[in-house]
Amino acid sequence: MIPSLWLSFALTALFAVTGGYALLRWASLRAGVATHHGDQVAELGHLVMSAAMIAMVWAYGGPTGDVAQIVLFGLLGLYFLARRLGDRRATHPGCPASEQHLLMSVAMVWMVAGMPLLMGGGTGSAGGGGHHHGGAAETAEAVPAPSAPTPGWAFWLTVLFIVALAASGLFWTRRALTASRDGEPGDDERRSLVLVGAPGGTSVATRPRTLRLLGPRADAVCHLGMSLGMAVMFLTML
Structure with missing residues (x-):
């Protein structure tokens, strides 16, 4: 799908x-040892998004898979919309920046649904109707039809997603520049901070080094990479 092998x-x-x-x-969230609040559905969603993006890079997929992805990411979008509405009343939102997750989900829906329009995938071969005979039919079928132009609305919608991403x-x-690497809200709260969901609570000082690396700063960098990577994918489709 992408002309540059290095970019792929x-x-x-x-x-x-x-x-x-x-x-x-x-x-870490499932085991109850995460160092800060999070959302298991959001993390699984990012895992599926990442796998889907890799598949798109190498043009793996088909009609059935495309429909499944549209349904899945559409449901994820509805989930993040509901979380956004619910997090307004929550002291500790389970899904930080749910509006950004919603944007990614909707972008994934359009990336899958709009790819045939943007990549000219709806074209066929000239003379493919089977009404020709002999060498003339073979010659006609061997000549591909010119790619259909991308509709203007699809082009500008894609540009809008690129800008939004x-x-x-x-x-x-x-968020990455302002977040604490270890996920600690501040010196005045360190004494009361415990691992999210850990039975009995575990102090900041005793949490494993690996878990400390999965903090808000790393989360922000991960989401930054996903946002920019999706924007680049849209650019390659124009």
């Missing part, structure tokens, strides 16, 4: 890292 490998590596990080975050990247960049 770079995007594959990027989404492999984001998917691996999402898996580790989900596992770039803006999301700025949001996550600011």
Whole structure:
């Protein structure tokens, strides 16, 4: 799908890292040893998004898979919309920046649904109706029909997503620069901070080094990579 082999490998590596990080975050939340608040559904969603993006880079998929992805990411979008409405009343939102997750989910829906329009996938071969005979039919079928132009509305909708994802990247960049690496809210709260969901609570000083690396700053960097990677994928489709 992507003409540049180096870009294909770079995007594959990027989404492999984001998917691996999402898996580790989900596992820490599932085990109740995460160092800060999170959302298991969101982490699984990022894992699936990363896998889907890698598949798109190498043009793996089909009609059935596309429909399944549209349904899945559509449901994720509804989930994040509900979380956004619910987090307004929550003291500790389970899904930080749920509006950014909603943007990613909707972008994934459009990326899958709009790819045939953007990549000219709806074209066929001239003379493919089977009404020709002999050598003339073979010659006609061997000549591909010209690619259909991308509809203007699809082009500009894609541009809108690129701009929105770039803006999301700025949001996550600011969050990465201001977040504490270890996920500690401040010196005045360190004594009361415990591992989220850990039975009996575990102090900050005793938490494993690996878990400390899965903090808000790493989360922000992971989301930054996903936002920019998706924007680059949209650019390659125009």
